[in-house]
Amino acid sequence: MLSEGMTLPDATFPVMGEDGPGTIRLGERLKGRRVVIFALPGAFTPTCDSAHMPSFVRTADAFRAKGVDEILCLSVNDPHVMRYWGRLTGALEAGITLLADAGAEFTRAVGMEFSNPERGMLNRSKRYAMLVEDGVVKVLHLEQATGICEISGGEAMLAVV
Amino acid sequence: MTISVGDTLPEATLARMGDNGPETVSLHALLKGRKVVVFALPGAYTGPCTTAHIPSFIRTADAFRAKGIEDIFCIAVNDPFVLKSWGESTGATAAGISLLGDADGSFTRGLSMDFTAPQLGLIGRSNRYALVVENGVVTKAHIDEPGVCNISTGESLLADL
Numbered sequence: 001m002l003s004e005g006m007t008l009p010d011a012t013f014p015v016m017g018e019d020g021p022g023t024i025r026l027g028e029r030l031k032g033r034r035v036v037i038f039a040l041p042g043a044f045t046p047t048c049d050s051a052h053m054p055s056f057v058r059t060a061d062a063f064r065a066k067g068v069d070e071i072l073c074l075s076v077n078d079p080h081v082m083r084y085w086g087r088l089t090g091a092l093e094a095g096i097t098l099l100a101d102a103g104a105e106f107t108r109a110v111g112m113e114f115s116n117p118e119r120g121m122l123n124r125s126k127r128y129a130m131l132v133e134d135g136v137v138k139v140l141h142l143e144q145a146t147g148i149c150e151i152s153g154g155e156a157m158l159a160v161v
Numbered sequence: 162m163t164i165s166v167g168d169t170l171p172e173a174t175l176a177r178m179g180d181n182g183p184e185t186v187s188l189h190a191l192l193k194g195r196k197v198v199v200f201a202l203p204g205a206y207t208g209p210c211t212t213a214h215i216p217s218f219i220r221t222a223d224a225f226r227a228k229g230i231e232d233i234f235c236i237a238v239n240d241p242f243v244l245k246s247w248g249e250s251t252g253a254t255a256a257g258i259s260l261l262g263d264a265d266g267s268f269t270r271g272l273s274m275d276f277t278a279p280q281l282g283l284i285g286r287s288n289r290y291a292l293v294v295e296n297g298v299v300t301k302a303h304i305d306e307p308g309v310c311n312i313s314t315g316e317s318l319l320a321d322l
Contacts, residue, residue, distance in 0.1 A: 014282035021280055023280075042240060043243060044246040046242075078204060078206075078207075079281070080207045080282070081204070081205060081206045102282035102283070102284050103279070103284045117264070119241070120185070120240040120242075121264070
């Protein structure tokens with residue numbers, strides 16, 4: 001289960017770039033760096049669309065000004081959906097890296113999965129944000145209720161970085 | 162199993178976006194007493210699905226209705242949030258095509274139509290096919306080879322009616 005002090009497991013994420021498919025190795029992005037990772041239930045879902053992603057698009061420059069090397073957004077979606085959503089929300093333009101946890105391996109490995117079959121959501125990620133330094137979770141903001149985005153939002157994380 | 166003319170499609174619980182948000186629906190309830198087209202594809206926002214497969218049914222939707230088809234259903238292993246957005250951005254929803262999410266992939270696996278391409282981030286997705294289904298029984302079956310969008314297009318199925 002994801003917690004402060006934990007070393008994140010390595011993972012590989014598929015990505016759709018301008019030149020076709022590629023991969024992102026999480027370990028390479030974390031090693032010796034200070035990054036913020038936020039995770040959400042799904043591209044195009046209401047709270048993620050209207051609140052969570054915009055909060056990091058708004059604060060991306062402020063995070064960089066505080067010495068954060070990279071901001072990564074993780075969701076159990078495929079990289080095709082993530083790429084389109086990243087364009088639509090302005091995330092790509094804001095320099096946010098999208099991690100498509102297509103098979104939910106990372107989300108399961110850190111114990112963050114949930115399912116809500118009535119809404120067509122299977123093995124998705126709970127909503128959280130974390131500050132990670134050299135692969136170790138320094139701050140974890142796990143949203144407790146569903147359908148809201150408060151502690152896991154960009155401003156709440158920015159305040160403690 | 163695969164899909165052959167004369168088969169009764171298995172029952173499935175599919176997810177779609179209703180007026181009040183996501184909801185589940187029985188496939189058999191949608192098929193009962195009606196003559197419909199059912200086509201399936203690997204995923205919203207993937208290349209050939211967006212540029213070729215769904216446009217072929219948008220182009221032919223009126224012609225299908227003129228030939229007595231009462232509904233056109235598009236099934237993909239996606240959640241209803243992604244499908245809603247994709248249906249709007251492609252024009253499928255405006256063309257009267259109903260998007261149904263096989264969110265857990267169980268319907269697709271039951272038909273042995275599933276494939277996995279981890280490098281593309283596509284896990285347990287559907288190969289392409291297009292069917293005419295009358296009162297739940299398959300009367301035309303156009304099954305494409307994996308990776309191909311040829312005989313499962315709108316034009317190809319329409320020519321067979």
